Amino acid sequence: MAQPYLHPLQVNPRTGEPFLRLPTPLDNFIITPPRSNDAPALKEILNDPRVYKTLESPPFPYLLTHAESYLDMITKECDAALEEAKKAYKEGASEPLGHVENCPVRYIREVKEDGSEVLVGDIALHRCQYPDVKDQSEREELVRTNMRYAVGDPEIAWCFSDLVAGPYHGRGIMSGALKAIMDQWLIPRMGARFIRAEAFIGNVGSVRVFEKNGFVMEKTVQYEMVTNCGVTRLGLHVLCWRSEQKP
Numbered sequence: 001m002a003q004p005y006l007h008p009l010q011v012n013p014r015t016g017e018p019f020l021r022l023p024t025p026l027d028n029f030i031i032t033p034p035r036s037n038d039a040p041a042l043k044e045i046l047n048d049p050r051v052y053k054t055l056e057s058p059p060f061p062y063l064l065t066h067a068e069s070y071l072d073m074i075t076k077e078c079d080a081a082l083e084e085a086k087k088a089y090k091e092g093a094s095e096p097l098g099h100v101e102n103c104p105v106r107y108i109r110e111v112k113e114d115g116s117e118v119l120v121g122d123i124a125l126h127r128c129q130y131p132d133v134k135d136q137s138e139r140e141e142l143v144r145t146n147m148r149y150a151v152g153d154p155e156i157a158w159c160f161s162d163l164v165a166g167p168y169h170g171r172g173i174m175s176g177a178l179k180a181i182m183d184q185w186l187i188p189r190m191g192a193r194f195i196r197a198e199a200f201i202g203n204v205g206s207v208r209v210f211e212k213n214g215f216v217m218e219k220t221v222q223y224e225m226v227t228n229c230g231v232t233r234l235g236l237h238v239l240c241w242r243s244e245q246k247p
């Protein structure tokens, strides 16, 4: 194993870039860090109504400059996650690798037969911000508590942000990507035991993706809100996944 600190990520021998492969039959899809030349593809994905209408926060319309500054930010985060993974590895240690706070890979790519790659989606992890809790002081307290837990604490409530490019919807890509990230990084390397997912009421595809990965519908909170692209949404479904394994 060339870089054991990255286990179970694989490393592209040609570029040195870490990656996760989606489960069969989606072996031609990988999850990698963002790249500096991703901005045009990201702009196209986020100007597609099949994508932006079920997202709350991306700027609308989504300009190349938005994509460039976003990529700049998340590249730093993924680089920091790689450094953190290096530090968590103790040379020659027999015990399991130490827990880390972040995931170094998030951009889903299709690897074509000629070896070229196409950006087809994004799956990001963060500590839950409880957007469904409408009482501001209650929400702030929940967020503060969640942020205070130490790295790897099984009490942390984790959350996903995810999207797939419109032409790739309904091919099982996000279901496979979620499984790969949960099984190969979030659970073993970040110590996750509790994950909370939110989806707008009516986002059937998103709810199915989580249900197919063992999440259970916990509640539906109804309230009216207008997203950045001007669509009125009627509230959120909250789905939860809890590990059966004792921490």
Ligand SMILES: CC(C)(COP(=O)(O)OP(=O)(O)OC[C@H]1O[C@@H](n2cnc3c(N)ncnc32)[C@H](O)[C@@H]1OP(=O)(O)O)[C@@H](O)C(=O)NCCC(=O)NCCS
Binding pocket: 050, 051, 052, 054, 055, 162, 163, 164, 165, 168, 169, 170, 171, 172, 173, 174, 175, 176, 198, 199, 200, 203, 204, 205, 206, 208, 209, 212
């Ligand atoms: C939600 C989203 C990430 C799903 O990704 P995906 O790769 O298309 O999902 P999958 O192909 O893995 O589909 C999973 C399941 O949902 C179903 N599904 C997907 N889209 C659906 C839709 N629009 N309506 C009904 N069912 C849908 C699939 O049929 C599949 O179920 P099945 O296996 O029982 O047939 C994608 O549609 C997307 O990016 N939407 C825009 C952004 C967004 O909403 N992100 C999530 C924010 S919470």
